[in-house]
Amino acid sequence: MNQKRSHHSTRPDLLAAREGLPRELATAVDRFERHLAWERGLSRHTVRAYVTDVVSLLEHFRAGHPEGDPGLGGLDIASLRSWLSAEHERGTSRTTLARRAAAVRTFTAWAHRRDLLGEDPGPRLSVSGERRQLPPVLREDQADSALRAAASGAEQDDPVALRDHALLELLYATGVRVSELCGLDLENVDHERCLLHVIGKSDRQRAVPFGTPAARALARWLEVGRPELAGPRSGDALLLGVRGGRLNPRSARRVVYDAVSTVRDAGGVGPHGLRHSAATHLLEGGADLRSVQELLGHATLSTTQLYTHVTVERLKAIHERTHPRS
16 A cells, blocks of 8 residues: 555554554544644643554454455444454453443544444444543642642742742642643733633633732742853743743653652542642632633543542531531
């Protein structure tokens, strides 16, 4: 096959597996990959994961038709379930099975819209007991303790401590992803209205408000801390590393883990847990799901609805601890 491959196909094993597929199936994978990368604007990592799962499905589908090359139109719910069952028998975890099922549902929906499948079998494919797990979250008093410790550390105006304080305050105040915050430039902050202009997944843009504590920490970082670290490599980056370049997400995550590790009974809450903590506390404070969805940058409301389970469990625990008739 001499078809041109998308620039997202970077794994030799993935290329080799696709080269072994019949022309019709390989062409469908190519078109699906371009759809994910160019039309939907998904990240290289996400595109690679989706294509890997689809190639795995189609290899299984082809193996079930030893008499000849099957056409994509023959892909039905029985084929999907057979593949998922084979993955389960190989010891694939339930979480990974759920992710692979989601990738395949995306593929079959796309193929149906392109008239490559007469009927979309994807909606009928499910993983038994499938449910996404949220990471542990901080209680409000635990989040407050972590932020107070960061504020205390910044009192001596050490530039790194000032940056870490601003980082933690902004993450908790806005619920933005670490990668989103590290990607911000100075111009992405509206100081007058206390807004961050964030570019999230699939290049979706949103404005996220932050409160007075975060505004104060950010102002102190920009006035005192950033000038101390800024250098030729800084550009317009909002947050800087110790060598003057843009702060990378890995370093930012380490800051969060270090801060939370000082809080009693906080467990292994990391950056994503801090994001979930912000969402949970917003909902517990009375925010509606649609608003939280917009703040977090979720593409669908169903993702945000995962937090309602957390808040209900919190309310039940509070009721049991405090209600005289519990």
